[in-house]
Amino acid sequence: xxxxxxxxxxxxxxxxxxxxxxxxxxxxxxxxxxxxxxxxxxxxxxxxxxxxxxxxxxxxxxxxxxxxxxxxxxxxxxxxxxxxxxxxxxxxxxxxxxxxxxxxxxxxxxxxxxxxxxxxxxxxxxxxxxxxxxxxxxxxxxxxxxxxxxxxxxxxxxxxxxxxxxxxxxxxxxxxxxxxxxxxxxxxxxxxxxxxxxxxxxxxxxxxxxxxxxxxxxxxxxxxxxxxxxxxxxxxxxxxxxxxxxxxxxxxxxxxxxxxxxxxxxxxxxxxxxxxxxxxxxxxxxxxxxxxxxxxxxxxxxxxxxxxxxxxxxxxxxxxxxxxxxxx
Amino acid sequence: xxxxxxxxxxxxxxxxxxxxxxxxxxxxxxxxxxxxxxxxxxxxxxxxxxxxxxxxxxxxxxxxxxxxxxxxxxxxxxxxxxxxxxxxxxxxxxxxxxxxxxxxxxxxxxxxxxxxxxxxxxxxxxxxxxxxxxxxxxxxxxxxxxxxxxxxxxxxxxxxxxxxxxxxxxxxxxxxxxxxxxxxxxxxxxxxxxxxxxxxxxxxxxxxxxxxxxxxxxxxxxxxxxxxxxxxxxxxxxxxxxxxxxxxxxxxxxxxxxxxxxxxxxxxxxxxxxxxxxxxxxxxxxxxxxxxxxxxxxxxxxxxxxxxxxxxxxxxxxxxxxxxxxxxxxxxxxxx
Numbered sequence: 001x002x003x004x005x006x007x008x009x010x011x012x013x014x015x016x017x018x019x020x021x022x023x024x025x026x027x028x029x030x031x032x033x034x035x036x037x038x039x040x041x042x043x044x045x046x047x048x049x050x051x052x053x054x055x056x057x058x059x060x061x062x063x064x065x066x067x068x069x070x071x072x073x074x075x076x077x078x079x080x081x082x083x084x085x086x087x088x089x090x091x092x093x094x095x096x097x098x099x100x101x102x103x104x105x106x107x108x109x110x111x112x113x114x115x116x117x118x119x120x121x122x123x124x125x126x127x128x129x130x131x132x133x134x135x136x137x138x139x140x141x142x143x144x145x146x147x148x149x150x151x152x153x154x155x156x157x158x159x160x161x162x163x164x165x166x167x168x169x170x171x172x173x174x175x176x177x178x179x180x181x182x183x184x185x186x187x188x189x190x191x192x193x194x195x196x197x198x199x200x201x202x203x204x205x206x207x208x209x210x211x212x213x214x215x216x217x218x219x220x221x222x223x224x225x226x227x228x229x230x231x232x233x234x235x236x237x238x239x240x241x242x243x244x245x246x247x248x249x250x251x252x253x254x255x256x257x258x259x260x261x262x263x264x265x266x267x268x269x270x271x272x273x274x275x276x277x278x279x280x281x282x283x284x285x286x287x288x289x290x291x292x293x294x295x296x297x298x299x300x301x302x303x304x305x306x307x308x309x310x311x312x313x314x315x316x317x318x319x320x321x322x323x324x325x326x327x328x
Numbered sequence: 329x330x331x332x333x334x335x336x337x338x339x340x341x342x343x344x345x346x347x348x349x350x351x352x353x354x355x356x357x358x359x360x361x362x363x364x365x366x367x368x369x370x371x372x373x374x375x376x377x378x379x380x381x382x383x384x385x386x387x388x389x390x391x392x393x394x395x396x397x398x399x400x401x402x403x404x405x406x407x408x409x410x411x412x413x414x415x416x417x418x419x420x421x422x423x424x425x426x427x428x429x430x431x432x433x434x435x436x437x438x439x440x441x442x443x444x445x446x447x448x449x450x451x452x453x454x455x456x457x458x459x460x461x462x463x464x465x466x467x468x469x470x471x472x473x474x475x476x477x478x479x480x481x482x483x484x485x486x487x488x489x490x491x492x493x494x495x496x497x498x499x500x501x502x503x504x505x506x507x508x509x510x511x512x513x514x515x516x517x518x519x520x521x522x523x524x525x526x527x528x529x530x531x532x533x534x535x536x537x538x539x540x541x542x543x544x545x546x547x548x549x550x551x552x553x554x555x556x557x558x559x560x561x562x563x564x565x566x567x568x569x570x571x572x573x574x575x576x577x578x579x580x581x582x583x584x585x586x587x588x589x590x591x592x593x594x595x596x597x598x599x600x601x602x603x604x605x606x607x608x609x610x611x612x613x614x615x616x617x618x619x620x621x622x623x624x625x626x627x628x629x630x631x632x633x634x635x636x637x638x639x640x641x642x643x644x645x646x647x648x649x650x651x652x653x654x655x656x657x658x659x660x661x662x663x664x
Contacts, residue, residue, distance in 0.1 A: 072483050111504040112418060118428040119421040166482075173476035194417035 020097055021080050024057040026050070027065045028075040033149050034063060036142075037227045038128040043075040045087050045219025050077075051254035052210045053099050063150040088117075091212045101211050109206055113213045116198065116205065120213075123191040124220050126176045127184050131231045133167040135181055138229040181231070189238045196240040203249050210253060217243070218250040225262045236265070244269055332362060333384040335369035338456045341536045342573035344566050346452055348434065350381040352393045352529035358565040359520045360405045370456040372465065397522055407521050415516050419523040422508070422515075425501065430530055432480055433498035436491065437534070437544045439473035447540045491543075499547050506551045513560070520561075528561045 028043040029035045035043065050057050057077065062068065069076040069085045076085035084093045094100065102110060132143045147163065148156025171177040176184070195217065199205060205213050221243055224235050244266060251258060258266065334357070336350035345351045357364050375382045376389055383390040383399075390396050400406060411419065438449050453469070454462040481490045505527065509515060514524050534545045535558050549555055562570060 107507045108510075111508045112421070114504055115418065115421040115425040118425040122424040122428050169475070170479040173479035190420070194420050197413045197417040198421075200414075 018080060018097070020055050020094075020099065022056055024055070024077055024079045025060045026057050026075055026077050027060050027062055027068060029065050030061045030063060030150070034146055036146060037132050037223055038125055039066075039074050040226065041125070041128060041220045041223035042073070042087060043219070044222050045216045046075050046077070046090055048218045048250060048254050048256070049087065049091065049094075049101075049212055049215035051256070052101060052215055052250075053094060055094065055099060087212065087216060101209065101215075102206075104209070105206055105211070113206065113211055116195065116213050117216055119191060119194065120216050120220060123187055126171065126174060127188045127191075127235075128220075128223075129167050130171060130176055130179070130184050131181075131229075131235065133164050134171065134177065135231055138231050139164070142229040185234055185238065188235065192238045192240055192243060196242040199242050199246055201242070203246070210250065214246070214250060218247060218254075221247045222262065225265055226259065241269070332357075332364045334364050334366050335375070335380055335382045335384075336366060337380050337453075338368040338370050339569055339573075340452055341538065342562075342566075342570040343532060343536050344569050345381075346456070346533065346537075347380060348529050348533065349379070349393060351532060352525055353381045353383065353396050355525040355528050355561070355565065356393070356397065356400075356407070356522055359407045359522075359525060360400065362400065362405050371458060371461060373461055393526075407519070407525075410517055410519055411521060419516065419521060422505075422523060423526055425504070426526065426530060429497045429501035432477060433494045433544055434530060434534070435473040436477060436494050437539065437541075439470045440477055440487075441491070441541050443541045444539050445470060448537060495543055495547070498544060502547055502551055502554065506554050509553055509557060511553065524561070528558060531555075531558045532562060 026043075026046065029039060031040070031043075047057075047059065065074045065076070066072065070083055071085045073086055076083055077090060079093070082093070084090050091101075102113060105113065131138050133139055144160055147160045150156075151159055168177060179187075204210050205217070221239060224232075224239065225247075227235065248266065334353065336345045336354060337347040338345065340346050343351065344354050354366070369380065369382075372378050372380050375391065377391050379391060381391070383396050385399065388399065390399055397406075408416065408419070437444060439445055449470075450466045453466045457465055477490060477494075481493065484490045484493065512518070514520050515527065516523065531548055531554060534548045535555060537545070539545050548558075
């Protein structure tokens, strides 16, 4: 339709005239008590992207951010007269203002970047949705509690039900609902492998500077490290060392701070790498390690059954990470 | 090795199959050159998941592309051996990219767009299927596609807006693919890979099928190197299918007498006549019965039949007695 293109171009022009204002606000749900794994990943990705671009913004937490957003998905930014939601439109919006991270890339590299971004959104996002809404353990222990925490009693129950149905409908349409949890984790593993192979030993995916792909990757990895619930351990197991290094690199660039949980996990992981790579390890040492690791798995599964307090999450994470960080 | 069998949807318009998934598997097998017996089953009713293609290797039943690729790899048939790990990662990323951006648009063009569905998709699938199933499957598939579009783009209420976003995304995706392909023959190196099979399966139906509403198809046809890519793979792997289609087409158009052409326009004429006569006969008989035209049938009843039978039995009895009496009278008269 011609009218659409007209308005589109007007918006673009208006947009380009104004510089990036100082009072940009990023709206998202409450980070500590409300936000869920998939939303957290996209919020962190947008924050990382804006920080990589050196664009000033303020994070504003609202319990109803989801309903304020024009597309129904968090996060969204309010920039002057414009409200833009989700990473890809925000990247586009920033590019219209003349701020772009992928200016140096060739067309082929841009194509590749888009492909990897949709690998992440297709596999990791769907896996996160599956784990938080379909997997009954995580749904009962984490998702239900967190999602309904901001509503009064009957409303919380209704809203959670409605949202779960919507997510299940989406996953059914994409043929993800039929998968078992093992298949989902296998897909995540394959995705992480692909990404770490692409990353190799480099700091960033393309060249020496971050791109939107790096921001997206960072958001997901960090959200997974921050996640809780019975499936958090198996998910964290899938992160490889090169992705972890990438995470730290992005942390440095964006000047974000790690939470204690993440810091602990990351340091543990790196200690294991060092130990594993060191040449003086003997066979006997390896066998004792194996024994211990099996025990810690058993303990971890007991923890899942008995209690869900925050402390045991941490303990379990550490156990699982010690054992299973698949480090290249 | 037991021979591999493959059940697929039939082909049309010079394509080996009208279905995306079938075409993917078929193209992949052609790339490898594995001996396979292709059967145009055209009926997903007896398949394990209600979907075609189905690959049978001995006792194993495989129903989707990834499974087939994995299975053939375990038999040491693979096209992806020349890819290094980085290229393999890139191929999987691009596969997901197509799945995210092009697949919804493809499904929209085939099933959700009302004009295409009525004029092209529904007749094609209905022609392929046999009789009770052709009332069910096309609308079943359409509902599935509609549900997918609704789940992914539920926030837009207007169908035209959805169409526009979908086709925009798809156009961007095609542009990206064309940039990636450049002027090379295949996407990775100079040999075909599984990703080439996937791309061909997406693009070939769009290029070949005569869509009434051809927005998406025109996007593909407008990109020169992609349409050349499709033509090249078609030429190399499915030449016999295209040739046969062209020959049939040419025959239909030029040769043949008037009656032949008429017969071609209306196939199964005798069968249709017989069916019509049968139908008319049944309808008329039904009408007659409903109106009570067969009075004897209408007044028939168990009690009446029993009564008649009783009379008959009584009459037989009576006859027997009279006969015996007559015989006795004879006997009595003799000695006298």
